[in-house]
Amino acid sequence: MGKILILNGSPKAPKSNSKRYAEIFTRHCPDETVYQNITKRNHQELCAAMEGYTDVLFVFPLYADSLPVGLLNFLKTLEANPPASKPVISILINCGFLEYEQNEVAIRIMHFFCRRNGFTIGSVLMLGSGEAILETPFKYIAQRNIKRLAHSITNKDYRILHATMPLPKSLFRLAAQSYWTRYGKKFGTTKEQMQTMEIEGK
Amino acid sequence: MKLILSDRPLNIPIQDRDKIHYIDLSSLKIANCTGCFSCWTKTPGRCIIRDDATQVYPRIAESDTVLYVSRLKYGSYDTVMKTMLERAIPIQQAFIRIHHGETHHVQRAVASKKATIIAYGAEDKEEYSIFRQLVSRNAHNMNFEHYEILFTTESMVDDMVKYVLEKWEKS
Numbered sequence: 001m002g003k004i005l006i007l008n009g010s011p012k013a014p015k016s017n018s019k020r021y022a023e024i025f026t027r028h029c030p031d032e033t034v035y036q037n038i039t040k041r042n043h044q045e046l047c048a049a050m051e052g053y054t055d056v057l058f059v060f061p062l063y064a065d066s067l068p069v070g071l072l073n074f075l076k077t078l079e080a081n082p083p084a085s086k087p088v089i090s091i092l093i094n095c096g097f098l099e100y101e102q103n104e105v106a107i108r109i110m111h112f113f114c115r116r117n118g119f120t121i122g123s124v125l126m127l128g129s130g131e132a133i134l135e136t137p138f139k140y141i142a143q144r145n146i147k148r149l150a151h152s153i154t155n156k157d158y159r160i161l162h163a164t165m166p167l168p169k170s171l172f173r174l175a176a177q178s179y180w181t182r183y184g185k186k187f188g189t190t191k192e193q194m195q196t197m198e199i200e201g202k
Numbered sequence: 203m204k205l206i207l208s209d210r211p212l213n214i215p216i217q218d219r220d221k222i223h224y225i226d227l228s229s230l231k232i233a234n235c236t237g238c239f240s241c242w243t244k245t246p247g248r249c250i251i252r253d254d255a256t257q258v259y260p261r262i263a264e265s266d267t268v269l270y271v272s273r274l275k276y277g278s279y280d281t282v283m284k285t286m287l288e289r290a291i292p293i294q295q296a297f298i299r300i301h302h303g304e305t306h307h308v309q310r311a312v313a314s315k316k317a318t319i320i321a322y323g324a325e326d327k328e329e330y331s332i333f334r335q336l337v338s339r340n341a342h343n344m345n346f347e348h349y350e351i352l353f354t355t356e357s358m359v360d361d362m363v364k365y366v367l368e369k370w371e372k373s
Contacts, residue, residue, distance in 0.1 A: 012237040064287045065339040066278045098305045105336045113276045173298045180296035184243040197311040199247045199293050200260045
């Protein structure tokens with residue numbers, strides 16, 4: 001049996017969608033899993049901890065078309081402090097856009113890091129519409145693919161997976177409008193206020 | 203307005219300070235984006251982290267010509283530039299538009315840009331290819347109507363910047 005370390009690279013890790021994805025992964029994973037947030041202060045500790053795992057799963061959102069800067073910083077620490085025994089690295093990335101393909105550059109960056117530092121690449125799951133999918137009737141699509149991801153890692157049958165909401169782009173745009181309008185309403189912000197063209201009040 | 207955004211100090215004279223704004227990100231205090239979405243949903247167009255980034259993203263928005271200077275790391279912008287680019291999301295709205303056949307965020311008052319990116323410090327040729335793909339993605343999300351990437355070494359950065367400024371002068 002393998003042992004999987006799940007590392008959440010989201011900047012808002014404790015309240016992130018990435019955490020929810022990690023929880024779904026843990027629920028469906030036959031192997032033992034341990035979950036950790038990547039914080040500014042625990043890089044060295046996490047690098048040392050990797051030693052005891054067969055696999056590491058990085059879970060994170062797409063940020064400005066690539067890795068969140070906190071994760072980039074962690075990779076630099078990992079490069080300088082590699083574990084003697086290197087686990088296989090798998091990735092679960094999500095972006096808020098409909099097209100899961102928008103995650104591909106981030107995956108290339110992760111692959112480059114792995115090759116350069118002697119880590120074997122395992123499975124990849126690219127999620128589109130990842131900000132909202134768990135709040136929609138399409139939740140099952142994310143769950144089903146995360147389950148596939150978990151089983152592929154456990155079975156060492158590594159693969160590339162992807163999923164998104166099965167919506168036309170125009171409908172996704174409207175669904176996103178409704179999602180974000182509701183989101184703003186929670187803070188007393190109207191749709192019109194959210195649509196301001198002003199930046200820093202100008 | 204033209205903008206030079208660099209992750210390291212540049213040793214070059216900038217003549218036309220009225221038209222060219224130069225920002226050395228390495229001299230600023232800029233925290234990581236926390237992904238709180240306040241700039242979309244609570245204080246639209248304003249980041250709630252009131253550090254130096256709040257002076258930078260309005261400049262990015264208003265500029266029609268930009269020069270970004272960044273070290274590369276694993277084919278990505280290194281952390282100084284990447285931190286700022288992440289903090290620039292107040293210039294976008296949460297809402298989605300269909301742009302070049304893909305879903306992207308609606309921009310606030312953001313000028314269309316001619317962008318030049320000087321990327322230095324690559325340790326492997328594959329980084330060039332990854333970075334080209336990354337900038338082509340940025341073009342959709344950062345309103346680049348045209349862009350050019352110049353790869354160079356750290357020691358040649360100032361010369362490359364001078365070359366770009368000369369081109370700006372002639373255009």
